[in-house]
Amino acid sequence: MPQTSKRISGFGESVIRKMTRISNQYGAINLSQGFPDFDPPNEIIEAGARAMRNGPHQYAVTWGDPEFRRALAEKQSRFMGLDIDPDRNVVVTCGSTEAMMAAMLTVCNPGDEVIVFSPFYENYGADTILSGAKPIFVPLVPPDFTFDEAVLEAAFARKPKALILCNPSNPSGKVFTEGELLTIARLAERHDVFVITDEVYEHIVFEPHRHRYFASLPGMFERTVSCSSLSKTYSITGWRLGYAIAPAAVVDGLKKVHDFLTVGAAAPLQAAAVEGLRFPSDYYTGLAAAYSRKRALFLSSLDKAGLAYYPPQGAYYVLVDISPFIDGTGEDDISFSEWLIRRVGVAAVPGSSFFREPVRNYIRFHFAKKEETLAAAGERLLHLRELWHADHHA
Incomplete structure (x- = not known):
């Protein structure tokens, strides 16, 4: 064969x-x-039961049900400190796994290099291979799992197309400091590099640490694809509801890639999850x-x-x-x-x-x-x- x-x-x-x-x-x-x-949360379970009884049962809009996108944009605007447009800046995906893959396929050409911090969630290596990119690994050194700035600068000097940033990090549990994020931002701007973030643990942070959204740093929204999901925040890993938030020009590409990867996330689950997105602080x-x-x-x-x-x-x-x-x-x-x-x-x-x-x-x-x-x-x-x-x- x-x-x-x-x-x-x-x-x-x-x-x-x-x-x-x-x-x-x-x-x-x-x-x-x-x-x-x-x-x-019981409110989400009840909303799911209603959606299964009453619908919707057919395709949602490919890049996300409008009400889901509105609720998501409102919630993330509040937490990220940004004005996120639900139509221009959001793509709903089948989990953050698809969001990351779609982001890689959108911003990278075959042969492009991508910076990946090590240790890393195992999907990132596969994502680079499937998208035809080549990883540049930069070690995070225990016990604080911080990077050597000179090593990171050398990686950027190779003119990569993107950097993948998992924050808070799987598997180390590291929360990047604002100083570390600003260093990455400075190098990304100097070398004109995209930053693809995986922020699925955005709401699970322990005192005295604070999570800062990379896209909220000065000048970074225009070069950041912020990927996340509802899986960890609402304990619904099996619902496979993720999303990417990015500038409109990138979202236009994400919509096309997402459409031909999965068509769309489950319509009744999007309808049900709106309940969670509107939870109070x-x-x-x-x-x-x-x-x-x-x-x-x-x-x-x-x-x-x-x-x-x-x-x-x-x-x-x-x-x-x-x-x-x-x-x-x-x-x-x-x-x-x-x-x-x-x-x-x-x-x-x-x-x-x-x-x-x-x-x-x-x-x-x-x-x-x-x-x-x-x-x-x-x-x-x-x-x-x-x-x-x-x-x-x-």
Whole structure:
């Protein structure tokens, strides 16, 4: 038979989704793939039930139902401090995954280079390959996961077409400081580079850190494609409602790419989600407070289990350093993660799937779970050290 395309050989299956499958196989507590085990707000569920009964059931406007776009533009204008036009500046997509892919295909030509900070969410590597672009990886250095300005300047000197910025960051939980964002902005302006942001964790930020939308920086709206979704903010990861916000000239291109990728996001779910987009401001402060409690609970469990980690500043992930377990054993993060599922009953993601560098000593947990689920995972992790010793030092 004919050979499949060369581009698909450049990346493998999602490691995150693979770990979920293994977790399900062994009945482990799944702290790998980042989705909640609790329901969305009841108001959204009720609105969804009404939409399923009453419609709409046919195609929405390709780039988003008008009422959904209006509600989204009003909400994001309030939080971003920008005047966002629902018709000229918004494209509704099937999750932020499609928004990022559509953004890459809109701004990049085959052969263009794109700056990607490492560690990075695994989709970004695949996005560059599928769009025909070439990544330039710039490391974020622990413990603060900041960048070396000279290294970043050297990357910009290669005249890339775009930079991908995940803020708050998956997997490290980093929230970029205003100074770091202004450095990126200065270099993007000097070298005439687009910035594609992934800001799905925009409302999950922990004190004293603050999230600043890159597009809100002086002069940056005209070169920024702001991608996000409703998945994490309203706990509806399965609804696949995302969006891109950009200047009108870029949105015109995004609309075309999006149309031929997916035609449009689900019409009844857009109608239902308007309810969430119109929540008052205290919903978002309550969301951050709830995740702050989950963070504190899970980090205390890691402390009790004697695990070293980098406290997340935002999002709902934590990188754990497993060096004390694997050093000198011939094991790595992949074998450790699979052992963790089988023997301890808790699923994590091998950290090497997020790093360009040859890093094998991290795993990533998430804490977007009920507090009782996190407590149960913590109880299991208390036995990690003794089980590892029994299996590897018998």
